[in-house]
Amino acid sequence: MASCIGPVRAVLVAACCLAAVACGGGGGSGGSGTPPPPPPTNNVVSVIVDEGPTSQSVNTLFTSVTVCVPGSTASCQTIDHIQVDTGSYGLRLLGPVLTVTLPVETLASGNSLVQCAQFVDGFSWGPVALADVQIAGETAKSVPVQVIGDSRFTTVPAACSGTGTAEDTVASFGANGILGIGPFELDCGNCDTVTHGLYFACATATTCTDTTVPNAMQVPNPVTHFAADNNGSMIDLPAVAAGGAVTLSGSLIFGIDTQSNNKSGTQTVLTVDGAGELAITYNGQTLANSFIDSGSNGIYFADSSIATCTTTLTSFYCPGNTLTLGLSIQGQNGVMVNNLTFGVGNAQTMLNAHPTFNAFPELAGTLPAGNAGTFDYGLAFFYGKRVAVAVEGNKTSVGTGPYIAF
Amino acid sequence: MPIFNSGEIKIAALLCAVLVAALGPRIAAATLGEPEITVQSDVAQLRASIKTSEDRASYRIHEIQLPGGTLLREFVAPDGNVFAVAWNGPTKPDLRQALGKYFDAFVSAPRPKFADRRHLQIKQGDLVVQGGGHMRAFSGRAYLASAIPSGVNLGDLH
Secondary structure, three states: OHHHHOOOOHHHHHHHHHHHHHOOOOOOOOOOOOOOOOOOOOOEEEEEEOOOOOOOOOOOEEEEEEEEOOOOOOOEEEEEEEEEEOOOEEEEEEHHHOOOOOOEOEOOOOOEEEEEEEEOOEEEEEEEEEEEEEEOOEEEEEEEEEEEOOOOOOOOOHHHHOOOOEOOOHHHHOOOEEEEEOOOOEOOOOOOOOOOOOEEEEEEOOEEEEOOOOHHHOOEOHHHHOOOOOOEEEEEOOOOOOOOEOOEEEEEEEOOOOOOOOOOOOOOEEEOOOOOOEEEEEOOEEEEEEEEOOOOOOEEOOOOOOOEOOOOOOOEEOOOOOEEEEEEEEOOOOOEEEEEEEEEOOHHHHHHHOOOOOEOOOOEEOOOHHHOOOOEEOHHHHOOOEEEEEOOOOEOOOOEOOEEEO | OOOOOOHHHHHHHHHHHHHHHHHOOOOOOOOOOOEHHHOOOOHHHHOOEEEEEEEOOOOEEEEEEOOOOOEEEEEEOOOOEEEEEEEEEOOOOOHHHHHHHHHHHHHOOOOOOOOOOOEEEEEEOOEEEEEEEEOOEEEEEEEEHHHOOOOOOHHHOO
């Protein structure tokens, strides 16, 4: 190395030293011969709570995703306002915003694979296609994604449309797509052996029948297909003033305990059941079918003692004064997190006071009495926290997924 | 005290109807707002089965097991009509069938302000449809507000 540096001009030093490394470095002055480690994969993508592509969103977290035709570096598109959702599984893109043509998966029968993704308030119909998915520096090669509202498959079978209202446009979906990064790999669980009306084999664009699907062809949480940092993810958001904020920016970090920036540290692990649920105790009742979910835009629970709004927001709470309430969370592993507090503001008053705000940490809504066993703690839970979601079967320094930790 | 005075006869008639339905080529699920005789579940097409039928103080429940694991419950009033349906399980049931003539009103209802993908709160005239959950775990119910028998607590309709 010394002879290399000698009379050589400074601007050449770097190139010279790189050459020395490339030559094997056997004669390096340190004598170790160890090449420097490759730079770590960039595992951080920015996320934002804003008004969304429809200007109607509240407490909805978005990021950007790049998709490419598999194997191509030219047929690629970066799409913004993809909702970040820990309560679903899989990347789904709205066909009307896609400018690249992704190849549809073909079943062994030769039929095209098309999905009827179910959401509580509707369904999204569209083919399962393959894409190379890039988020930050992470890449998942040739992973199944759903293209919702794809012009190639516009006829929705009755078995799908019978589940509710179509959400197949940006206007009806409220996003350009959704990135489901919940604590499981697949969006179904047993669709390889049981038909659920979720996957359809289409002989033609108008002839589709309910089908089972090999797991590898189902739409997975794409994080699980990353080459690295594929055991889960973390959402890191700053705290928000009680009254809310116009926007909120944070980070989505891939992997848990895989790099220096995603250490579990002292996080508390709450494992979840096969549906992604745990128990929340509120008002003296333990609600066994509860969940913590970045895809819920409020804090939803049943409490008939709190006044509801009377005009357009009738399923939200409108107490006379902001309430400070308590709850405890218990994982399936028995770990309890006690004495958490949350605020319930008057939804109508908050909205009237700040009509341009999109983040409202104290927005809370009702659940029907028939859902009395549920407490749905939405995106507000993530405000001011770093929340890890570990995928089933993955072991981290603090536990084994499926779990949520914070 | 049971409100079905001729309870045994009616249950026998119902079981007969269910049996006939089960043997039929295509059996409609019990449908909101229609007579109990239409508690003919889609056994052939959906491979569903009546799991239980149970008399409560002011209504009767039929619980139908769908093949994917979802349970569909149908609530029958003393007047013999289905006044509510409720479901829970890994996927949603065929609501076109369960809601019958009310399905179109359900799907054409305006999307509420601040709707997300985890909640459903629709009120169209007499029809109320509510739901909650997420992928892998859905629950919900639909009822006709004016048809709920006296003494029935909304919290029981699940």
